[in-house]
Amino acid sequence: MEKASHLSVIVDLSPTQWHLSAQTSNQHPLSVETFLSQLLAFLNAHIASKHENSLVVFGALPGKSVMLYSPTELLSDDVPSLDANSYLPFKLVDSTVVQRIMNEFDAIGELKEEPPCALVGAVTKALCYINRITHPSSTTAGVAEDPSVIHDPRILILSVSPDLSSSYIPIMNAIFSAQKLKVTIDVCKVYGPDTVFLQQAAHLTNGSYIYLERRDALLQYLIMSFLSPTPIRKILAVPKQDKIDFRAACFCHKNIVDIGFVCSVCLSIFCQPLPVCSTCRTKFPINTLKRLNAARPTITPANSRIGLPLANLNNTASPRPTPTPPNGMSSLR
């Protein structure tokens, strides 16, 4: 029997970015209203696919993340009345999501400076939700083949904001939890430059990262690439990125670095050689420091794209203890 699938959608609702996205100077301007109407059609398509499919929607707003829709919790005050022309579950999703977003936008009000969007918060909430539904309470523990247990959880991030380098460590940690929970993270970059961290998130969880080129065809992109559950992706291919930016952010200044210096004990990443590791307090011999400083390139091309062969930091960013004695810092080179 075919299993039900779960989808958590995370919508980046940064007012500034959406304002920029709607500017007519863009090649394909996309306003938040058009975006929402296409997104709702996509959400309905997911629920339409199977009666048991579950859906949760989170919003990443400036400074906070909120749950916009969940099948089990009542988030909006009014229950839509029956209507002969629409399927009730669809109507419920549509009205709840729209109403919640409107409320949140109203609550933002006039801000002097917009705090960055709490994308990590939303991802973490989505992971917690998935953890809750994939590990049902202890009363049903030991049930091997419960058909309603969700087998194929996915997270879809619709991102418009650029990378927030200060959130590198929390994002990586979220990715590792997702790997552990066997959650696929798909990313659709609706507006703005490519984000390094989300590319890595999609790559490490076997999801797909898509940069929306024709933004007027958002719905078609969403359906072709993100609607199919994992087993179907073995038959109908979904686009994967061919180039992944594996660069990491340094722990000291939160810059995305091309060349980093990694502590040999705890694998923390720094943009310059340090005498003492700020994470694990390991002291490094002065000779090594000198050597590394001499080896540093004079220009730090912080904004250049990948292409440098040394940038492969895949997976090394997780701080973990290693049995090797503290003997110095090693360059990634």
Add this chain to the structure above:
Amino acid sequence: MPVQSLQNTDVIVLQHAPHPLLPFLQSQSQTTLTRLYQRPSSCLSIFRLLGPIERQLIMNLLWLESALSAATMSAWVLPEGKNAYDSALSVMTGLHIAQNSTVKLALNPTFKSSLRQAITGGGNTGSFGVPADKDSKRQSANIENLDAYALERWETILHYMVSSGQGQNPAKPSQGVLYLLQRSGLMNNAHGAVLQITSSGFQFLLHSPHDQLWNLLLQYLHMAEERQMDLVEVLSFLFMLSTMDLGRVRQIQYDCEYSTEPLSETQKAMLEDLRDYGLVWQRKTSSKRFSPTRLATTLTSSSPPLPSSHSTGGSRTADGTGAVALSSGAAQQGFIVLETNYRIYAYTDNPLQTAVLNLFITMKYRFPNLVVGMLTRESVRKALGNGISADQIISYLTTHAHPQMRKNNPLLPVTVQDQIRLWELERNRLKSAEGYLYKDFASQADYEYVLAYAKQLDVVLWENAAKRCFFGTLEGHANVRGFIERRTESV
């Protein structure tokens, strides 16, 4: 990587058996189907009955205005998925959802616009059921009552079937239901006026409620064709019911009654039949409003169509919309513990479940909430004699295994499974075939000549050269006989 470990389960997922309704739909004409596709609720329900690949393909095509060249779509197909993709396409063309062309791929325009309407809402087809006006005087039925009603109706039917051969007199379902049971070959009245359960009826009892329901509905559809009912109206009414709401969204309960006003005459007639099966509930037969029960609203899903039917599972949450709530429901369906010594402990006080178990076990003791029995050679042979197969017994025991049993791997003791299969094989030592015995051939040459001819036709079942006789099948007799006659004439 997480995906690799999923590979074993994928095979199962993709070998998803087609829904029993699909062959029936495929046998319908294109005009019938196109009329059916005019209603968004029908499109949505049919869409849900399709396999996962068909659904993805439909979605891919749904929002395209022009046809897509077939090559473009097949470029998305991975080499190992080629067969699955081709069969999905043939299902779609068989249902006239996709237009039959090898060059271009496009959805049937009626289907496309209706499914779009279903997903975006709007239109004025009223295909999701027109809600009845609020009735302040009377309270509408709540979910518990609806569930109890559906369960009572359904179990009456099953209980009637299971006890028909045992001289008990359970409550009789209505005349319409009896006719349906008889028509579907689940029961017959071969021995006098009393209806008797047939071997396919016994098999039917061991299916899941979902299969049972569709089995009967399919039969109903066949009957509808003969009764000159408009098939499109019958089907669209069923599909409408399947998209209706039980009347509870999360914890809030609200009126979920639908009006009978917009229904056609055929559909009003159906309402009466479906009431007998427990799919819809009406306060009075003349009532202008009706409520669907869980049997109806789960028609296109795989969630359990009936609330857990034994009292130990009574705490099951009634909320069908929440996946979290649902996850605890299915586990409580199990009530059977089977031990390696062939003993069965069934924690149930439900007379129907007891009666079904009684089909293949020997009862030992009965307690208020527990039935103890043994799988014995006699009891299993009795079941096999009734036409139930060993696999059906095993699958029934598997699906209803107690949560405690689910810790075992394999679920059922292997010895017991093997023994049930051996008992089945035991019955197959003797094979019977109808045919003719040819003997008393005048000479060995004659015998061999005729035998060679019969062997050519592949109709020989047994031969004995020493006695100069052989046994041929019924079908081959005319030929063999003609051959012998021609030969005797020519001599």
